[in-house]
Amino acid sequence: MSIKLYGYWRSSASYRARIALNLKQVDYEYVPVHLVKNGGEQHMEAYRSLNPAELLPTLVDEDEDIILTQSLAIIEYLDERFDTGIQLLPEHKLQRARVRAVAYDLAADIQPLGNLRVLQYLEANFGADAQTKAAWARHWIEKGFGAIEKRIQNTAGQYCFGFDVSLADVCLVPQVYNAKRFNVDMEAYPLISRIADNCNKLEAFIQAQPENQPDAE
Numbered sequence: 001m002s003i004k005l006y007g008y009w010r011s012s013a014s015y016r017a018r019i020a021l022n023l024k025q026v027d028y029e030y031v032p033v034h035l036v037k038n039g040g041e042q043h044m045e046a047y048r049s050l051n052p053a054e055l056l057p058t059l060v061d062e063d064e065d066i067i068l069t070q071s072l073a074i075i076e077y078l079d080e081r082f083d084t085g086i087q088l089l090p091e092h093k094l095q096r097a098r099v100r101a102v103a104y105d106l107a108a109d110i111q112p113l114g115n116l117r118v119l120q121y122l123e124a125n126f127g128a129d130a131q132t133k134a135a136w137a138r139h140w141i142e143k144g145f146g147a148i149e150k151r152i153q154n155t156a157g158q159y160c161f162g163f164d165v166s167l168a169d170v171c172l173v174p175q176v177y178n179a180k181r182f183n184v185d186m187e188a189y190p191l192i193s194r195i196a197d198n199c200n201k202l203e204a205f206i207q208a209q210p211e212n213q214p215d216a217e
Helices: 014-025 071-081 095-114 116-126 131-152 167-181 190-199 203-208
Strands: 001-007 029-032 056-063 064-067
Touching: 001 014, 014 071, 014 095, 014 167, 014 203, 056 071, 064 071, 071 095, 071 167, 095 116, 095 131, 095 167, 116 131, 131 167, 131 190, 167 190
Parallel strands: 001 029
Antiparallel strands: 001 056, 056 064
16 A cells, blocks of 8 residues: 555544545555553654654655655645545635634634643653643643634634535544543534534544544553
8 A cells, every 4th residue: 555644543633644545535554653551652763764854744655756744744735645535634825724714713722731741751751740731732722723713713614614525624633533532621622522523523534533543541
């Protein structure tokens, strides 16, 4: 198989990439990289040779002889490389910019602050226990969701932007999954909740869910 995705079942960035691959109807081989076992398999030389940043996911497209990191770059590459499935970014430049803005809110501003390596650093260097780490992640999710709930008031339909799934929805669903892990009160974000529920009725999102991955624990 020419496309390989190196990921971890509960990684938000890997989750985004899986959703995109499914929406684009691209067959791929999933290669699990465990973030905790053996001190974290992402730190091992075999994986570092693919991704020196030691982060997930990594996409390998053997047909194009390319290795890509960063989930948003991967998703935009897939959207341009394959004509199959759903187009994840709109044709019109203004609408495309609006979709990207929400996607970046989620993937660049909110999610990294609750990333495993950040939480591990808080524990190792500041003595944060599990409750403190959860409170930290919850704070940043709530702050970000408050802004996004307002931002999409005038654009949302069935999904973040009308009635077509976009990159924004691909990024939203994994972050809602994280929010529930950290006990965020999702009743405070009815629009986000409704959109996530709509997305999670689609087969592409169902197949990408963490619990449905071969390395799920």
